[in-house]
Amino acid sequence: MAKKTVQATIRQQKYKTEIQAKNHILIADEPIEVAGQDFGFTPTELLEASLASCTAMTIRMYADRKGWDLTEAKINVSFKRNISTHLVTFKKDIELFGNLNDKQRLRLKEIGTKCPIEKILKGQVDVESRLF
Incomplete structure (x- = not known):
């Protein structure tokens, strides 16, 4: 098991x-x-929540490490699934609050794409099921 x-x-x-x-x-x-x-x-909301929370945490960790004044980050996630092509497209809207310049804001957006859940979703995924 x-x-x-x-x-x-x-x-x-x-x-x-x-x-x-x-x-x-x-x-x-x-x-x-x-x-x-x-x-x-719903299971779909849990999937969206995984990506949103992982992105938020990754952005927070990076801003903290850099000492940047990020007071709040809001990540809204939704996705659409094309049944005929099997293509799934996630959309992330990122709101950043605090005393951040444009370069910092863009860097935090980029860093948000490096969260572990996004890497999993962008990679090749197999699911193995076993019955006990």
């Missing part, structure tokens, strides 16, 4: 899924319109 890093458990309550990583728990669900109960993020 693979090393457990994230575990998702669904029981009899339609679509409500408990996700656990270490000692952290969150709920995923589907919207009411598709027979869910809207108790938590």
